[in-house]
Amino acid sequence: MDLELTGKSVFISGSTAGIGFGVARTFLKEGATVYLNGRTESSVAKAMAKLKASFPDGIVYGIAADFSDGESVRSLLRQLPDIDILINNVGTYSAQSFFETTDADWQQQYEVNVMSGVRLARHLLPKMMEKNWGRILFVSSECATLVPADLIAYSASKAALLAVSRGLAQLTKGSGVTVNAVIPGSTMTEGAEQFLAHFAQKENKTVQEAEIHFFEETRTASLLQRFASVAEIANGIVYFSSPLAAATNGAAIKLEGGSTGGIL
Numbered sequence: 001m002d003l004e005l006t007g008k009s010v011f012i013s014g015s016t017a018g019i020g021f022g023v024a025r026t027f028l029k030e031g032a033t034v035y036l037n038g039r040t041e042s043s044v045a046k047a048m049a050k051l052k053a054s055f056p057d058g059i060v061y062g063i064a065a066d067f068s069d070g071e072s073v074r075s076l077l078r079q080l081p082d083i084d085i086l087i088n089n090v091g092t093y094s095a096q097s098f099f100e101t102t103d104a105d106w107q108q109q110y111e112v113n114v115m116s117g118v119r120l121a122r123h124l125l126p127k128m129m130e131k132n133w134g135r136i137l138f139v140s141s142e143c144a145t146l147v148p149a150d151l152i153a154y155s156a157s158k159a160a161l162l163a164v165s166r167g168l169a170q171l172t173k174g175s176g177v178t179v180n181a182v183i184p185g186s187t188m189t190e191g192a193e194q195f196l197a198h199f200a201q202k203e204n205k206t207v208q209e210a211e212i213h214f215f216e217e218t219r220t221a222s223l224l225q226r227f228a229s230v231a232e233i234a235n236g237i238v239y240f241s242s243p244l245a246a247a248t249n250g251a252a253i254k255l256e257g258g259s260t261g262g263i264l
């Protein structure tokens, strides 16, 4: 299937590793021009070099900016060229007791997870509306509806994203612009690999046993009963950002292996 992405420009927040990096790879494979982002010049340069090695003809740029720092974000917005597709991917979490989660913890997760996408969309959506084409995709999480007790601040931020996404979609009525959110489930990023390895070592299990244990004890409702691969999540994100997905607007699209239940 040709996703008709050749020549489209894409900015992906938090894309030097994890799902964002997988999304960058997939867009490059489809011929899009990719703008990578991470907090430091060195992590961005390293990720760009990795992509260049896999896609020597691919067009990749990088912009270092830290979404927890307002000035850094303002500088990013000044540097951003015309962007056709915005992937609001950056996200941070801190697993802790509700009673030990400070105001600063709440604010930090809201700033990175919600305000990153708000600021980027406020800057880019008017330009997309002007040219009557564009895609904005927010990366939420299964936690928005599961709300694990040790991830309340994170889950609240991911639920907020769904409202922001739906609200912005309403501003696109009758245009060629769409705004959607995706809801990934547990995904085998470098971070998840480290989490499983650490748990396996602590419990004297193999990594495979640790993964089985996670789905038996923690994500019990998952139908997939394993971590999704980064590529599986990236494929969904890239499809729903492509011209082919023009009929999907204002949606919250589940990529969570059935963990949130329900038929909708």
Ligand SMILES: NC(=O)c1ccc[n+]([C@@H]2O[C@H](COP(=O)([O-])OP(=O)(O)OC[C@H]3O[C@@H](n4cnc5c(N)ncnc54)[C@H](OP(=O)(O)O)[C@@H]3O)[C@@H](O)[C@H]2O)c1
Pocket (backbone or CB within 6 Å): 013, 014, 015, 016, 017, 018, 019, 020, 037, 038, 039, 040, 043, 044, 065, 066, 067, 068, 089, 090, 091, 092, 112, 139, 140, 141, 142, 183, 184, 185, 186, 187, 188, 189, 190, 191, 192
């Ligand atoms: N992994 C999962 O199981 C899962 C499940 C559901 C939803 N999600 C959501 O999917 C998205 C991606 O998750 P992930 O697990 O792939 O994340 P991750 O591996 O933790 O992401 C790392 C990336 O985020 C960048 N980053 C972190 N903080 C940043 C900041 N303040 N400003 C700019 N960049 C920053 C890092 O850049 P540098 O290190 O280069 O600075 C790196 O590129 C998140 O929104 C997450 O909530 C993930």
